Amino acid sequence: MSNTQEILEVSNVFKVFGDTPDRAMDMLRNGATKEQVLSETGHNVGVFDASFSVNRGEIFVIMGLSGSGKSTLVRLLNRLIEPSSGSIKLKGQDITNFKDKDLLNVRRQDMSMVFQSFALMPHMSVIENAAFGLEVAGLDKKTRQERALKALEQVGLGSYAFSRPDQLSGGMQQRVGLARALANDPTILLMDEAFSALDPLIRHEMQGELIRLQKEQERTIVFISHDLDEAIRIGDRIAIMEGGRIVQIGTPEEIMNNPADDYVASFFKSVDATKTIKAKDIAQNDAFTVSTTTTQAIDLTEVSGNYAYLLDDENRLVGVATMKQDGTDTLQSLMEQKMAVEYSLNGSTTLKDSINLVHQSSYPVPVLDDHGVYIGTLSKDHTLAILANN
Ligand SMILES: Nc1ncnc2c1ncn2[C@@H]1O[C@H](COP(=O)(O)OP(=O)(O)OP(=O)(O)O)[C@@H](O)[C@H]1O
Ligand SMILES: [Mg+2]
Structure with a gap:
């Protein structure tokens, strides 16, 4: 299968x-x-x-x-x-x-x-070089130019489209090669x-x-x-x-x-182990989350740390709420005390690159996927424990 x-x-x-x-x-x-x-x-x-x-x-x-x-x-x-x-x-x-x-x-x-x-x-412009390969694919000139220009823009070379290769640095020439492959949209x-x-x-x-x-x-x-x-x-x-x-x-x-x-x-x-570990691999999902579709009252006094992460109906993080008065909140009141998320981390960030944020944040840092969907959190204690083990 x-x-x-x-x-x-x-x-x-x-x-x-x-x-x-x-x-x-x-x-x-x-x-x-x-x-x-x-x-x-x-x-x-x-x-x-x-x-x-x-x-x-x-x-x-x-x-x-x-x-x-x-x-x-x-x-x-x-x-x-x-x-x-x-x-x-x-x-x-x-x-x-x-x-x-x-x-x-x-x-x-x-x-x-x-x-x-x-x-x-060498005798062809950057854009002609990037479009190389599209001609054989049977595309008309206008389409070839458009696709090549778009690919050059993707690698940050849009403004060099009409330069000659020898006017580019080695790294830029390498990027033209990448643009050529991208223009094919493989x-x-x-x-x-x-x-x-x-x-x-x-x-x-x-x-x-x-x-x-x-x-x-x-x-x-x-x-x-x-x-x-x-x-x-x-x-x-x-x-x-x-x-x-x-x-x-x-x-x-x-x-x-x-x-x-x-x-x-x-x-x-x-x-260095901290460069191999990704935030999504070590995120914990024991933090308290509240769905914005819920109708229940929530007692934040019972919740560790007295804070809650608010997720929309597709589990995307919309904010974090901390306890105000007696702690018994409705979703309405949670939404009112919702703060913008101070820090969050993309799941593919390495532990090494996460440490500073985790250290600065006043609550465990939420870890999100590429679409903003909540994966879990990284707390100071947890991060420290992992560092100690490595
Ligand atoms: N055309 C070929 N004819 C005979 N042997 C070949 C041919 N191409 C590769 N080999 C052999 O196949 C093995 C693998 O070669 P390959 O080029 O795939 O290695 P590589 O991992 O890419 O090495 P490098 O990091 O040096 O590029 C080598 O033993 C090489 O001698
Ligand atoms: Mg090789």
Whole structure:
């Protein structure tokens, strides 16, 4: 059964490079290692029995040492590399049997790739570079221009549309590459070390940009990185590869707390735990909440802290109320003493970035999802306890 959340489902995908992969595949199935296969058959194992799924709207990061198979894996997804065996389902449809035209559509509409270093065409303007690819897709000139300009605006380069690439900094050129992929409006963005060539400051800025785009547009992104800080910052989930295999998949926090083996542990050894923990993972939902559709009287004297969070009919946070007089309040009186929420946190904020707010706030800080829906709260005590444990 495929879950509707799953946009991409990869099952038992192998890639063996070489003319006669059959013998190598047999050896692999019988437990041979990548090294054994290479020395006995001369065939290089790129990806070994990869299975995972990517959910709609998530940033799925693939990490691993050089040569571990990351680029091979991501190129298998849109069949820039043909799998030796296994299946790849996009929105429930197996694309491993797709022929030329359908496959071309997959690459154009569903999975656009952003490479580590792309050559912008020096004689073409920025907007023409961003529109590159739309012409082949058969769009008329006006539509191409509109889509390219919109994509440039999304990456903050709207006013550079008619500049030449050589008038842009390296980071800006990289953003043109991102705009080119966005102009295609793909279902899934595949990014192979797309930020690796950037200097740290611009890289950090581009990561922020990507997180923002993903939130605003609910983009699904598969992102390759060999940088753990980057993986943790942008990844909803991370897959760790070693020698062609995926050795572990999980949220940064899950992997950090429970590394599958020494290889994974060694990656995470030097990581600051407060950067891997997200507010939504540690929010507690024992605070008192009141639905604005309620008709009951509420006795705030009985409530710990004497305050209540007010939620609308879709569980979005509309305010916080604290006790006034005797404490027995109706919803009406609660609404009257409702204060604007002093601080709230998006669920994907790291613990590290949450600490200041939690410290400053006079009540536990509510944690909300991207739509303002209440998840729970972070209190000073709880946050301190987690810090102490890490
Ligand atoms: N076209 C090819 N022919 C033969 N072997 C290949 C080919 N492409 C990749 N490989 C092999 O597959 C393995 C995985 O390579 P891949 O490029 O996927 O690694 P990677 O994790 O992306 O590394 P890096 O971090 O250096 O980019 C390596 O052993 C590599 O030698
Ligand atoms: Mg690579």
